[in-house]
Amino acid sequence: MSAEPEPSNIDETPFLDGMSDAKSRYGRFNLAVIGATGVGKSSLVNAVFGRDLAKVGKGLPVTRGVHYYSDDSLGIWDVEGFEIGTPVPAAEQLRGHLQEIAKRPKNEQISVVWYCVKSNDDRLAPHEIAMIDELSRAGLPVILVLTKVDWLRNPITGQRGVSKGVEEFVNWLEKPVDNGQPISINYERVILTSTSDKHGKGKGHGLGELVAETLSLSPKNEQDAFRIAQRLNLPWKRELARPVIAAATAAAAGAATVPLPVADAVTLAPIQLGMMARIAVIYDIEMKTALSTSSLANLGAQLAGRALASSLIKLIPGAGSVVNAGVAAALTGATGEGWLRLCEHVHTGKIRLDQMDEAWNQYVPGFLDVIRKMAEQRVGK
Ligand SMILES: Nc1nc2c(ncn2[C@@H]2O[C@H](COP(=O)(O)OP(=O)(O)O)[C@@H](O)[C@H]2O)c(=O)[nH]1
Ligand SMILES: [Mg+2]
The missing domain is CATH 3.40.50.300 (P-loop containing nucleotide triphosphate hydrolases)
Structure with a gap:
């Protein structure tokens, strides 16, 4: 048995790359x-x-x-x-x-x-x-x-x-x-x-x-x-962020066309971190929090790590011992939305920097969020 995916197992590089890529793209x-x-x-x-x-x-x-x-x-x-x-x-x-x-x-x-x-x-x-x-x-x-x-x-x-x-x-x-x-x-x-x-x-x-x-x-x-x-029009930012989540969701589904053992779910982390980095750029989170890029990457990795933990995945009906395309997509979509909400709340000042350490936990998708995502995917088909 492999170990539970741990935040510390997750390489933060894709977050850093995603940020610089997004900055030069935008x-x-x-x-x-x-x-x-x-x-x-x-x-x-x-x-x-x-x-x-x-x-x-x-x-x-x-x-x-x-x-x-x-x-x-x-x-x-x-x-x-x-x-x-x-x-x-x-x-x-x-x-x-x-x-x-x-x-x-x-x-x-x-x-x-x-x-x-x-x-x-x-x-x-x-x-x-x-x-x-x-x-x-x-x-x-x-x-x-x-x-x-x-x-x-x-x-x-x-x-x-x-x-x-x-x-x-x-x-x-x-x-x-x-x-x-x-x-x-x-x-x-x-x-x-x-x-x-x-x-x-x-x-x-x-x-x-x-x-x-x-x-x-x-x-x-x-x-x-x-x-x-600009910081006055929040819907514009959401319009930019939604396609980023959709693309990552599709990429995660693609990465799990051949179902992954649950313990290997962490291989989805680079896709999720790239997504989170782009969203962080859209909400100008670096500027808002004055957090260094590497602290942000660390926060992102912790959040993704929590969402990819085997203990969470094992609760998901239909997951069994593997992560299939549907579960991979739902996990990624739910993680993207949790992160989007966190970024919005930081952006609007609902969460202050000194509260972030305690607050980010509330944005980790729980298994209900993932189930909801899976249901949405089925309805969407
Ligand atoms: N009543 C009022 N005062 C303003 C407004 N905008 C700026 N001020 C004041 O006008 C002064 C000059 O503003 P500032 O933005 O520094 O002007 P700048 O020199 O063109 O950059 C400051 O004391 C501002 O507080 C406004 O919309 N209404
Ligand atoms: Mg001036």
Whole structure:
């Protein structure tokens, strides 16, 4: 008789490989955030991406007024500090910045621009219109983000609205005129946002719309990176994770076409660890927990090891002394879903890092989960 599969028997390498593979496959989404100091650029980035890259990335400006902050899935070009009333017009300064950026590596190139303006301005100044033109000429889609919108609640209807001033600004943006003459401004969308109320409280407004528009303006091959980088839309992450579980489930079934002795169930571990690593990347778990890749791999191996333990498998009706394709698929599917739930709860802050050691146990699939999976497979056939 071989020994019970033990977490310590499980090689963590497939987890590590799966993570680096997923990171390079999903790539990086690069956003340029442009606007005067104080309009709320950093607050927006923090609200949408849940990280203060500025704190992490610090570093020297790439060129005057331009900083680049990045991690695996996200790059932010923070562009500010245009000097007005200097001999070089703002649009020309911006063109210079864009030229500097164009010299950088491919995975740092801008996909979408948030051009940020305070919502209590009443129109765009000519130099701002010229800057937006410059961006558009460079082929960049521009979202005009009106920041720090005050949302007022109508005391009678209870409906939320914006102030008259903001409304007039939006109307002007839709049909801009200058000296009575219609003019055109080359942006794709206007979005009204706030990251807090005027007391610095609340969750903000318009951010869901901002991420939806940003996604729709992103090139196809950067959309997954954007879905991973943002933290406001959880269903997007689930949509990315589900096919990963389905693929691993199919691979596990394939690996057990010739039924495996129960004690050899641990040979399914590499498939499961690869799956868990990809899901961890989708939920940005490394960043969320500040756990090292190797600690995460260890956690994954423990969870997979528990699910593959002979004592669990022997309880599964029909398993007998072997793991057949159906059992292998069900075990893998249930493990994937347990891990997905764990990742979601970490991502949303339901589980804190200091609770993870005790909490992960609750996500190991039990034999009921596996039975349920097997029933689903039968129904699905
Ligand atoms: N009332 C209100 N204040 C905001 C909002 N967003 C940012 N702020 C405040 O505006 C100031 C400048 O924000 P920051 O994000 O640093 O602007 P940046 O210089 O463009 O990066 C900070 O004190 C923020 O707390 C908002 O939506 N509403
Ligand atoms: Mg800032």
